Amino acid sequence: MQSRVEQIVIIGTGGTIAGAAGSATDNVGYKAGQLSVASLVAAIPALQAEPLEAEQLAQLDSKDMDHPTWARLARRVQEHLDRPEVRGIVITHGTDTLEETAYLLQRVLAPRKPVVLTAAMRPATAIQADGPQNLLDAVAVVKADGAQGVVAVVAGQVLHGLELRKTHSYRLDAFDAGPDGGLLGVVEEGVLRRFREWPRGEALGASLLPEDAARWPWVEVLASHAGAQARALQAWHTAGVQGVVLACTGNGTVHEALSAPIQALRDAGVPVWRTTRCAQGRIVGAPEEKAAALSPWAARIELTLELLKRTH
Incomplete structure (x- = not known):
């Protein structure tokens, strides 16, 4: 049997x-x-x-x-x-x-x-x-x-x-x-x-995820790099982006050209999270950064889920 x-x-x-x-x-x-x-x-x-x-x-x-x-x-x-x-x-x-x-x-x-x-x-x-x-x-x-x-x-x-x-x-x-x-x-x-314990955690629930693509928040990833310009962030802001993840250089640093548009987004209530573009390590010394230990792609999902929870 x-x-x-x-x-x-x-x-x-x-x-x-x-x-x-x-x-x-x-x-x-x-x-x-x-x-x-x-x-x-x-x-x-x-x-x-x-x-x-x-x-x-x-x-x-x-x-x-x-x-x-x-x-x-x-x-x-x-x-x-x-x-x-x-x-x-x-x-x-x-x-x-x-x-x-x-x-x-x-x-x-x-x-x-x-x-x-x-x-x-x-x-x-x-x-x-x-x-x-x-x-x-x-x-x-x-x-x-x-x-x-x-x-x-x-x-x-x-x-x-x-x-x-x-x-x-x-x-x-x-x-x-x-x-x-x-x-x-x-x-x-x-x-x-x-070798290690199985993944555990608190389930947010599948019902959190809308089947209608239009109901998902618009969250983008932007990498900081040499010669970075403000125009991409400014364009996203104008177009209504709802969240941004920064794939920062090194230990969470961003090009100075991005500072003003980042602050403008935050002043408008748009969350901007920092993570590192480095393949190894995390942002050290920034406990306030929710994405400090995440890859840019995981951080984008985490921010998306947070925004979905606000409207669920």
Whole structure:
């Protein structure tokens, strides 16, 4: 007799893991999101005996991930998590915005069951396709005792949903654990070896995310750099931007040309958060900065969620 809590739901959103190219030796000239998630599962013999459900929620190149898809994904994941027979969720996703989707889902859902995002750096048609092993490893993490929270599994590494960052444009091991984190664990021959605690937190709730794109606040990211000019910030201000994240140089510094438009935004009630554009480290000595330890992309999501809470 089957256990009540054992079903694993695999939700497909597209990405390179479902991509196809005209040649098995072409790892970059492919089109993402061509294969169904059901076909990805069917191509892995080791998964055929598992109690799986495959569901296609989207077929996107993840560079084109959008707010309505995020809202639909969060709601659908929560619906499956609420089913007592579901052990956990696997989401197949593109690598370009994997870290953003993982961050959002952990903050919104903070699930007590595992939600595992996985992806690939090579299309499904490649000689060295990495998607099948990543998907197999993701299922292994869902089945691990005590697993919970949103994590990502890529190249045998298990990464915290609030910390992972894409750090390489081409290699199969394209993700890292962020500047001050570390791997949650590794998957070795189908067995999870865990190093840290699972993600935990307070769920904001999937209902916070509007399915209507027009109801999301407009939050942008601007990098400070040599020769920066005020015009971009001034134009955003005029156009009605509702929040800005600054990807600052070094330890949270910004070009002097940006000082006046930043102050004008703040005087108008538009939040402007600082983070660093550096790959390692955080802004030190600025406890008032809410984004001091976040990547610019995570900070943008965090500010977006804060603005949504104000109108919810």
